[in-house]
Amino acid sequence: MISMKSLFWTLLSTVVGGRALTPPDGSVLLDATSDVNGRLWRPQVHFSPPSGFMNDPNGLHIDENGIYHLYYQYNPTGLTGGNQHWGHATSQDLYHWVDQPIAISPPDPNSLIWSGSAIVDVNNTSGLFPNQTNGVVAIYTLNNNTAGRQVQEIAYSLDGGYTFTRYSGNPVINVNSNSFRDSKVFWHAATQRWVVVVAHSNDLFLEIYTSPDLKNWTSYECPNLVGIPLRDASGAIIPTSDDTYVLTVSVSPGTPLGGSTIQYFPGTFNGSHFTPVDDATRFVDIAQDNYAAQFFYGLPDGDDALLLGWASNTAYTNLVPTAQEGWRGAHTIPRRLFLTNSGQGGWDLVSLPANISAVFDPSPSGVIQNSFNGSGTVTVDLSAVTSNAYYFEVNVTGLQVAGPSVDGTDLGSTLAFTLSSPTTNESVSGGFLFGLGSAYLDRSHTNGFQIPLFTDKFSTTAGAVDGMWTLSAVWDRSILELFLGGGVQSATALAYPQEPLTQFTVNTHAFSAGAVVNVTIYALESVWSGNGTRTIPTSPVIPLA
Numbered sequence: 001m002i003s004m005k006s007l008f009w010t011l012l013s014t015v016v017g018g019r020a021l022t023p024p025d026g027s028v029l030l031d032a033t034s035d036v037n038g039r040l041w042r043p044q045v046h047f048s049p050p051s052g053f054m055n056d057p058n059g060l061h062i063d064e065n066g067i068y069h070l071y072y073q074y075n076p077t078g079l080t081g082g083n084q085h086w087g088h089a090t091s092q093d094l095y096h097w098v099d100q101p102i103a104i105s106p107p108d109p110n111s112l113i114w115s116g117s118a119i120v121d122v123n124n125t126s127g128l129f130p131n132q133t134n135g136v137v138a139i140y141t142l143n144n145n146t147a148g149r150q151v152q153e154i155a156y157s158l159d160g161g162y163t164f165t166r167y168s169g170n171p172v173i174n175v176n177s178n179s180f181r182d183s184k185v186f187w188h189a190a191t192q193r194w195v196v197v198v199a200h201s202n203d204l205f206l207e208i209y210t211s212p213d214l215k216n217w218t219s220y221e222c223p224n225l226v227g228i229p230l231r232d233a234s235g236a237i238i239p240t241s242d243d244t245y246v247l248t249v250s251v252s253p254g255t256p257l258g259g260s261t262i263q264y265f266p267g268t269f270n271g272s273h274f275t276p277v278d279d280a281t282r283f284v285d286i287a288q289d290n291y292a293a294q295f296f297y298g299l300p301d302g303d304d305a306l307l308l309g310w311a312s313n314t315a316y317t318n319l320v321p322t323a324q325e326g327w328r329g330a331h332t333i334p335r336r337l338f339l340t341n342s343g344q345g346g347w348d349l350v351s352l353p354a355n356i357s358a359v360f361d362p363s364p365s366g367v368i369q370n371s372f373n374g375s376g377t378v379t380v381d382l383s384a385v386t387s388n389a390y391y392f393e394v395n396v397t398g399l400q401v402a403g404p405s406v407d408g409t410d411l412g413s414t415l416a417f418t419l420s421s422p423t424t425n426e427s428v429s430g431g432f433l434f435g436l437g438s439a440y441l442d443r444s445h446t447n448g449f450q451i452p453l454f455t456d457k458f459s460t461t462a463g464a465v466d467g468m469w470t471l472s473a474v475w476d477r478s479i480l481e482l483f484l485g486g487g488v489q490s491a492t493a494l495a496y497p498q499e500p501l502t503q504f505t506v507n508t509h510a511f512s513a514g515a516v517v518n519v520t521i522y523a524l525e526s527v528w529s530g531n532g533t534r535t536i537p538t539s540p541v542i543p544l545a
Helices: 322-324
Strands: 052-062 069-074 087-091 097-104 111-120 136-143 147-158 173-177 178-186 193-200 207-213 218-220 225-226 246-251 261-269 275-276 290-294 305-310 335-341 349-353 368-374 378-379 389-397 413-421 426-435 438-445 457-462 467-477 481-482 488-492 503-509 516-523
Touching: 052 087, 052 136, 052 290, 052 305, 052 335, 069 097, 069 111, 097 136, 136 261, 147 178, 173 178, 173 193, 246 335, 246 467, 261 290, 261 349, 349 481, 368 378, 378 516, 389 413, 389 503, 413 467, 426 467, 426 481, 438 481, 457 488, 481 516, 503 516
Parallel strands: 052 111, 111 178
Antiparallel strands: 052 069, 069 087, 087 097, 111 136, 136 147, 147 173, 178 193, 193 207, 207 218, 225 246, 246 261, 261 275, 290 305, 305 335, 335 349, 368 516, 378 503, 389 467, 389 516, 413 426, 413 503, 426 438, 438 457, 467 481, 481 488
């Protein structure tokens, strides 16, 4: 039985605005909207809110001009979840985001706008968009605190997703439940119907509905269902007789690592019923800080799926120290995903950074490359990178693996990367234990945030792909995203050093002389230009086509 996402947010009476915040510990918080570049933990290439609290991505889609729209769960008046709106930002490359006005607000003081999705109604199936092809419909959960009821509503946008009007016939789905939420909608071409998947979170099941017009829905049995390509080891698409889909389920609490996580289930979908390929439970990430991810709607058929997740965990999201900087919550970098057969347990969901080169520093000093043979150490000083954000790749070929010693005092062939602070000796690290067929990630040596719920070490199985071990990662001030084996395994982990991590080291041990280690480091440019100030505008900022 599948556990469902279950989030209970606490209202915070402290207000973010023209005055400083005073949390319970009495410390004075900084104005989050000023000097975004100067914050110790504020990500420079990951999206985070101008101020206040952000969690789940919502309504991800691409409009007719190729603009990416990101809506997100947003509390503009506090630093924990509570007063939930749909925040909004747009981008042409998935990294350089433009803050837009809040897109959808609660209709009354007793209601909250919870998670949902959005589509472009190109053919006006809803009848809400006569004489236009760019109408956007958002479907979301309205949570009424007084009635203790969760229903699915829709709102529509006549200006391409910038401003919304609530549909007069709301709610469009009401089952008189207090745990019925997180609606994900998409178009199923074979049946010419809209499909929405909704979670009955307390009752531990998903329900599938279909509709011809987004307003009238029919229930089927069974939240986030997406068509996805199937690829072989070379990346070529594998033809299949049935469309391949992935069902993702965000789970909280009670996950193996504590708090929240994302499960996924490959399978097929016929327009009303989803059939998984097997009974296995698989996880999108091996670490603790990727949750409530959504896929972008509107990608061309055959393209890899495109995903954003919330880079946090429900166990401690209301405790992380970025509140000292006036903000909480960030999203993962955008990831492209496809299914493949890795030989390590059937079809695996491959996850890789999407369009990461959009934030590479183009200067000659923006890339550092090094290679060596056998056992050795490479250390690179990155203190000149003002963003304190880096993307790095480490590849190993030609390795004759040495196993661990019988007494356990030597682990055999190992590779470790370390990002560290020369002043505080704090670090995050990871790498391969080749003789044990494993990879690991360690955030235990950062001092800005350590509580028992903040699991500090993670590991997984890892093997060579075509004779090569590959590792790539993004470090962005307080977020590490790690990709192993060309993305067959991935991890997202928050870490809060008290000084910037500016030294990068790769060390190999018990390597055969013929083994070749290639290391490449790319400096990443901050996406926040100028003086780094950010505010929520009062009118839409629509980019030129």
